[in-house]
Amino acid sequence: MSSSSIIHLTLPQWDAGSRKIRFIYLVNLTSFRLTESPHMGPVIPLYLGADVFSSTDIRTENHPRYHAKFAKRGLATKIHFSSAFRFHGLKVPTANNSLWFYSVQGLFRVAFEMYCKKDQLAVLENFQDVWKSQINDSPLKMSYSLSMQLDLEVSSSLCDTESRDKISQPQHCQDLQTEQSHLFLSAVRQKLRSLDDKLSSETQNHTEQLETTLLLLENINQYLNGNLEEKSVTETVLAMLKARDWGSVYSSSLLSCIGRWLGQQFHAANCSISQKVEGFKVQHIERISDLPPAEELATELFPEAMQTLLLHWMGLSEESTLEKRHSEYPILLLILEFANHNLITGVAHVLYSSLICK
Template identity: 60%
Template sequence: MSDVTYLTLPTWIGGSLNIRFIYLVNSTSFRLTECPYKGPAIPLYLGADLFSNTGIRTENHPRHHAKFAKKGLATKLHFSSVYRFHGLKVPTSNNSLWFYSVQGLFRIAFEFYSKQDQLSLLENFQDIWKSHINDDPLQKGYTFSQQLDLTVIGKEPGTKQSRINEPGSDILKPLEAVHTSMEAGDNSEDHNYCSHPYQCPETHPNLDLFFPSQKQIHRLGDKLPQIQPGQLKTVGLLLDLIDSYITDNLNEHNVTEAVMVLLQAKQWDEVYSSCLLSCIGRWLGQQFHKANSSISQKVEGFKLHHIDRINDLPPAEELTQELFPEAMRSLLLHWMGLSEEASVDKRHSECPILLLILEFANHNLITGVAHVLYSSLIYK
């Protein structure tokens, strides 16, 4: 039995990027935490994470690592067999991982990353790049046999200011080393050194489809701390709607709330130039047009039922409620300025006009006035 120390690499998280790192102290020692008072330490960034969002297949990573190693931008770190890393599976017979200097990180970013990710790295890593601009090129390999972390965890690199408890933007503190034991001959079953579920496109044939949405979610996570308190309710409502849609629990009430919040979010363009109103009007017209056949059936049934009292029909307000959908009535009532707060007399005087509009718009004539006016219009 031999003692094994399990370590967790600290991680910088920003936007769609998750980059694990380590500190090179000297040719045989490393740290997981920064300690500026104990001599210089060079931050190195895990090559598997740097290439995870590039679309380059895992089996092709070694070729790229070797190319950057020739330029002194990458190195292969060989760890003593007593060290194992949470979330990283490497064969015990070859306990090694590729890491890059901050210069190598930028070289990969500007060669393979999107402009948004390049900007994120520039904003967060420029101070590190400046402080290590005169570092010597990396050797092709180092063999680590000693960990020199202090008991007190220091400030982590990769951001101008560590933002704690903010989703999608934290610098994750490394876990303390866990000492355990394993059989001397115990080997990892596979060589999967990049184990973040979304960091290896090859592990799922359709993950390329998900990456754009995933990047958007990460960017949203970065922006959450900037949201005003008054906006939180709207954001929460929209997130709930996304969750309901993904889990197939979407219902009309959820959509209604979200649509109303968006419509009231700001003052949109005036009525003559509003593309939003035009779109809503077009959609409503299409929905009302589809309802025409069912409305006709209802009107025909009403006429048969009242065939003997055609000259003694119920009041216009009752007819509109009985024969036409509430959405149609609500649209026209509010359009005419007859909301629920309008006086009873006002609504009563305008209801015959409302009924006439609904009869004409739906091509279903009920009252004598509609028949006379329609005949007159057709004749002209």
């Protein structure tokens, strides 16, 4: 890659007391920005791992091991940047051009595990609004590959921090972005032409395949128009899951991926569930030994999706007899209490105490 096509970036910095923490905004799976722009849609702020771990007792050579540990919990991620990007003030191996970043939840976790009280307070004061605004963010993926920087008006002034007199440099930034956009557009059009050719040459009518294809195309159309509906996605995902037998439950990468995603979504809901449970306990403090039936408790306190998963897992579909479902709900409630770390019933408290004693 010629030197003229290199994009030099200076990451913005957040001052939190004595700590200086650089960051970026993750836009989607392939793009990022260095500036926040509300009119361009939601973004996820990510904080540079090297800054997050600076001035801690963890030796620099051990940082990658800790980053990987937090990444497994969805609190950190390793971002692989396009080779076109260079970072001012950072030593980044050009072989993989990657850096570790933390979500604001990950930043808080590191702060309260490794910072002194003064620095913990500084993080709390400076980042609490960010934490509140990102409370519903999904856990981070283990890694991302970012090839596009979307705030071109800013990148124009940052393209060459060390040589600002090169007036041609901003144009190189814009040319690189335009070229990447054209490549993606060309690839999408090629796929659509290929699909059209295949449908034109079909001699047999595969109704089920065509129905699923139509669902996918409708989702694509909605997505490009910015009005993708959850109902449409639900129907399409279900159709794809039923499209074929995806293999053994013991070796299905599809089931593993769905299980991981569901687990991350349910884990992210823990905070709101805890608040709901605490409110329930306050309201029922006088009748804690005379609680409503298990089914009512489960329905009031836990998300419907959690109940649906467990009911079908336990073989209790909607067609099951009402009596059978009632008899199994105490078990389902107990599982929900344990899985969400929110104990409500006396049985859960007794069992939990017994387990931790062992």
